[in-house]
Amino acid sequence: MTAIPITRSSRLTRIANGIRRHQTALILIAPSVIIIFGLLVYPLLRSLYISFFDLHITTPWIKPTFLGLGNYTSILTSGEVREAFGRTLYLAVIGILIGIPLALSFALLLNRRFPLRGLVRSLMLIPWAVPGVVNGLMWARIYDAHFGALNGLLYQFGIIHDYIPWLVYPEIALLLVALADLWSSVPMMSLLFLAGLQSIPQELYDAAAVDGATGWNRFANITLPLLSSVMLINLVLKTISAFGLFDLVYLLTSGGPANSTQVIGYYLYVQGFQRQEFGYTSALAWLIATMILVLVVVYARLLRGQEAQA
Amino acid sequence: MTLRLKRLFNNAIFTVLILAMLTFILAPIAWLLISSISTDQELVEIPPHWIPQQPYFQDYASLLGAPPPKSSSLLTASTIALFRTGLVNSFLVSLGVTVVCLLFGSLAAYAFARLGLPGGEKVIYVLLLAQMLPVVAILIPLYQVITALGLLDKIPVVIVLLSMFHLPFVIWMLRGYFQTIPRELEEAAMVDGTTRAGALFKIIVPLSSPGLFAAGVYTFLQSWNAFFIPLIFTSSDTTKTVSLAIALFVGRHDTDYTLMSAAGVLASLPPIFLALAFQRYLLAGLVSGGIKG
Numbered sequence: 001m002t003a004i005p006i007t008r009s010s011r012l013t014r015i016a017n018g019i020r021r022h023q024t025a026l027i028l029i030a031p032s033v034i035i036i037f038g039l040l041v042y043p044l045l046r047s048l049y050i051s052f053f054d055l056h057i058t059t060p061w062i063k064p065t066f067l068g069l070g071n072y073t074s075i076l077t078s079g080e081v082r083e084a085f086g087r088t089l090y091l092a093v094i095g096i097l098i099g100i101p102l103a104l105s106f107a108l109l110l111n112r113r114f115p116l117r118g119l120v121r122s123l124m125l126i127p128w129a130v131p132g133v134v135n136g137l138m139w140a141r142i143y144d145a146h147f148g149a150l151n152g153l154l155y156q157f158g159i160i161h162d163y164i165p166w167l168v169y170p171e172i173a174l175l176l177v178a179l180a181d182l183w184s185s186v187p188m189m190s191l192l193f194l195a196g197l198q199s200i201p202q203e204l205y206d207a208a209a210v211d212g213a214t215g216w217n218r219f220a221n222i223t224l225p226l227l228s229s230v231m232l233i234n235l236v237l238k239t240i241s242a243f244g245l246f247d248l249v250y251l252l253t254s255g256g257p258a259n260s261t262q263v264i265g266y267y268l269y270v271q272g273f274q275r276q277e278f279g280y281t282s283a284l285a286w287l288i289a290t291m292i293l294v295l296v297v298v299y300a301r302l303l304r305g306q307e308a309q310a
Numbered sequence: 311m312t313l314r315l316k317r318l319f320n321n322a323i324f325t326v327l328i329l330a331m332l333t334f335i336l337a338p339i340a341w342l343l344i345s346s347i348s349t350d351q352e353l354v355e356i357p358p359h360w361i362p363q364q365p366y367f368q369d370y371a372s373l374l375g376a377p378p379p380k381s382s383s384l385l386t387a388s389t390i391a392l393f394r395t396g397l398v399n400s401f402l403v404s405l406g407v408t409v410v411c412l413l414f415g416s417l418a419a420y421a422f423a424r425l426g427l428p429g430g431e432k433v434i435y436v437l438l439l440a441q442m443l444p445v446v447a448i449l450i451p452l453y454q455v456i457t458a459l460g461l462l463d464k465i466p467v468v469i470v471l472l473s474m475f476h477l478p479f480v481i482w483m484l485r486g487y488f489q490t491i492p493r494e495l496e497e498a499a500m501v502d503g504t505t506r507a508g509a510l511f512k513i514i515v516p517l518s519s520p521g522l523f524a525a526g527v528y529t530f531l532q533s534w535n536a537f538f539i540p541l542i543f544t545s546s547d548t549t550k551t552v553s554l555a556i557a558l559f560v561g562r563h564d565t566d567y568t569l570m571s572a573a574g575v576l577a578s579l580p581p582i583f584l585a586l587a588f589q590r591y592l593l594a595g596l597v598s599g600g601i602k603g
Contacts, residue, residue, distance in 0.1 A: 036436060043447075130339075131553050285450075
């Protein structure tokens with residue numbers, strides 16, 4: 001037996017010592033590690049691996065074909081993907097341009113004292129707690145062509161004279177889905193903003209008032225900059241949720257009419273689990289993941305830049 | 311005088327804005343409630359009856375166990391059966407996920423918070439990773455493996471899969487709670503002869519019950535509302551959760567609309583109740599994690 005090189009043996013002893021020292025701790029985390037690694041990390045690496053193959057799921061007698069970057073190039077040149085991507089961006093932009101100002105205004109309202117404030121704040125939790133499927137069912141009832149509340153309201157105000165089958169028109173279907181999505185996401189965003197508002201020390205506003213700052217000045221120079229971390233969280237969550245939107249599309253439109261609501265979240269489901277294009281879908285999922293990561297970094301940079309300016 | 315007028319004016323505007331906000335939150339739910347207690351005949355009236363003239367509660371009664379009216383079709387009967395099985399399955403799934411996450415999560419959180427195991431901060435990265443990646447990327451390989459093992463369409467499998475998504479958050483949240491409990495309490499107990507495990511279950515767990523509650527309520531609620539994973543990993547009527555049962559009937563044109571609205575209201579009650587009852591714990595946890603699920 002030749003001696004093991006000294007550096008290697010000392011490293012081994014160090015690991016062994018570490019294991020002995022943390023024995024109890026390792027036993028305690030074992031179940032969680034098995035679940036998280038077995039069901040999250042391993043599948044992730046596996047999906048990266050199969051993203052380079054065509055698995056021929058529907059024709060199992062053909063062996064998987066190695067495609068290299070084939071799946072990736074066909075995704076990048078696919079019109080279907082480009083359109084789904086555009087619709088998802090549309091969702092994200094509506095969520096951000098309408099949802100974030102709306103959520104911030106709700107939070108500013110809730111931050112003032114008024115009777116029954118506690119009750120109103122509790123009610124804000126309801127849209128978040130309602131199951132996604134029930135949210136879909138609810139908006140299906142509102143947009144319904146024969147007895148929807150939207151038709152009923154517009155009819156009673158004399159704006160329309162015949163009921164309209166709203167979800168039949170490709171031009172507006174995606175907008176209607178986006179509005180339904182706002183209902184479920186804006187209240188939680190506003191509660192996060194409210195928590196941010198309540199952490200701003202009152203002295204800052206008092207000092208600004210002494211200096212003669214107007215309401216708008218105080219909002220732009222104190223409130224907004226100090227909310228930037230909550231703003232980042234909301235931006236990130238809204239963007240991620242736009243790419244993950246599935247329940248509402250499944251229930252309201254199933255991606256139609258004429259694919260006009262086929263967003264990325266739904267397209268991944270169709271490709272992955274209806275058409276069983278496992279390799280292609282894995283590649284698309286990885287591309288989306290990379291892109292979300294880039295977006296998150298960009299948001300963080302932008303907001304940090306603003307914070308430094310303020 | 312003008313100052314008073316101005317204040318009055320401001321208050322009026324503020325009240326209008328609050329009412330507008332409440333309308334935004336409550337009006338959609340109100341319509342679901344209205345359609346759940348209308349009769350099918352009344353629902354199709356134009357203009358709509360905003361307050362049903364003959365409120366009809368039979369749908370709720372039949373969903374909850376009363377025998378359905380004799381006139382009801384076969385379809386209605388099967389909807390009701392599917393809904394009831396769904397409620398039971400959703401309850402089993404949510405309870406299972408909550409138990410798995412709290413049990414394994416608190417053990418892991420304790421190891422990170424107390425036993426000097428390095429890497430506790432890294433849990434947050436796993437958490438962010440799980441939140442950020444399209445869930446499809448993880449599910450495709452799992453789907454292949456689970457199909458190969460012949461484990462599709464089994465409730466325990468759904469429980470384990472959902473646990474994986476919530477476990478990192480539970481570990482992260484509980485670790486934070488455990489760290490706020492003074493070490494001295496545990497050390498004193500251990501001097502008195504209590505074992506480590508005894509210290510965990512007699513000192514740490516009772517003292518961090520708000521954290522356990524928050525994590526448990528969050529996990530239960532998210533599992534109850536889960537749709538995508540049950541949709542892909544179950545197929546038969548006996549394993550469908552309540553969300554799947556509702557989704558199955560929404561797209562159909564021959565559906566009993568008022569019955570499905572009532573089913574939607576009933577399926578929302580458990581998560582809404584949990585969110586309202588534990589809002590203080592829940593909000594503290596959600597805000598600190600910045601996680602929305």
